[in-house]
Amino acid sequence: MCTGIRIMAENGAVIYARTMEFGIETKSNIIVIPRNYTFTGTAPSKNFAGLHWKSKYAVIGANMLNIIGVIDGVNEKGLAGGLFYFPDFAQYQHVSEQEYSYSIASWELLTWILTNFSTVAEVKQHLPTIKVTNTVFSSWGIVPPIHAIVHDLFGESLVIEYVKGELHLHDNPIAVITNAPTFDWHVTNLSNYINLSPFNIEHLQLKGLTLSPLGQGSGLLGLPGDFTSPSRFVRATVFMQTVQDTNTEHEAINAAFHILNLFDIPFGSVIEKNVDYQTYEITQWTSAVDLKNKRYFWHTHENRQIYAVDLMKMNLNGYMPLMIKMNSKQTITDITPNQ
DSSP: OOOEEEEEOTTSOEEEEEEEEESSOOOOOEEEEOTTOEEEEEOSSTTSEEEEEEOSSOEEEEOSTTOSSOSEEEETTSOEEEEEEOTTTBOOBOOOGGGGGGEEEGGGHHHHHHHHOSSHHHHHHHGGGSEEEOOOBTTTTBOOOEEEEEEOTTSOEEEEEEETTEEEEEEOTTOOBOSSSOHHHHHHHGGGGTTOOSSOOOOEEETTEEEOOSSSOGGGTTOOOSSSHHHHHHHHHHHHHHOOOOOSHHHHHHHHHHHHHTTOOOTTSEEEEOSSOEEEEEEEEEEEEETTTTEEEEEESSOOOOEEEEGGGSOTTOSSOEEEOOOOOOOOOOOOOOO
C-alpha cells in the first residue's frame, strides 16, 4: 500500500513524493550508489548470473533489508522513481537459461533504471532490451510483485508494469500511482468521480425548500477516504488537480508532504489476518525527491522531523555505496518561555 504523486513548481522544479506502507518491516535506509559501481542481476537459478552492468550515474534513495540498490530514489541527472507493490497482477517474463545474461529480478528494476538513464524517453527505449524475471527474493521467499514509476526533469512520467509475462508502458500525464489493479484500470475508474470539485456546492431550491451544504468541502463530498488502492488513486489524483501553484521547490516539497499526510496509515487501522498471526500495515516512511537539485527528503513513522541528503554534495565517484541511517528517535523541542 503506497501512494506516489508529483508536483511541478513555477520555477521549473519537479518534486516526486511517495509513502511506503508494508505489513513487513522494510528496514529501509538511505543509500548513495556511486558511478562505476558493478552490479550483477539475480537470475531465477542460483547456478547462473543475471545482467552485468556498471552504474553510469550516481544515485541516492531508500533501500530495503540492506540490499545494494534502491526501491525509491533519484540520480544525478534528475531521473527519479519508485517501486510500488502490485499484488495479484504482476507476472514477469519467461526467461530461458540462454537469456539469463540480460535479465534482472523485479526488485532490481529501479536500480538498473536510475544507474543507467537520464530521461523517461531513454527508459522507454532500453526497457525492451532486458528481461525481468520471476525470481524469488530470498528474504521473503516470494517473487516480489511490483510495478514502477519514473519521472524526469522534462515533466514526463511513465508507469512500468509486467502483466501476464509482457511489458506494458503507460504514459502518465497525471503523475499519480498506487497499487493494483493495472494503471489503465485506475485511469478508467476516474470517470466515476468527474463530479468532484474543490468549489463548495451552491444552495439548492426544492419547491420552496432551500437546502444548503453542511459546512465547507461540499464539492468533494463522495471522495473515497479508505485505504484501498483504487480509493487512494482517486484521492491522490483529485489533490494533484486541486493543489495550488507552488513557486519554488521548497513550497512544492512542503505541499507534497502535506498531501501525503492524508494517506498516512495509523497503527491498527489496516490489519491482515493470517492463520496464526496478524500483520499491521503502517506508513513506515514518506519521502520527497527534488529532481532539479537532486535532494532526497524523508520522515518516518517514528520521527516526523524531515531530513534531507544532497546527492551533489556527496562523492559521486566513491569506491563503495554509502549507507545513511533513515530512522532516528523523535525529539520534541520545549519552547515554554521563562517567566
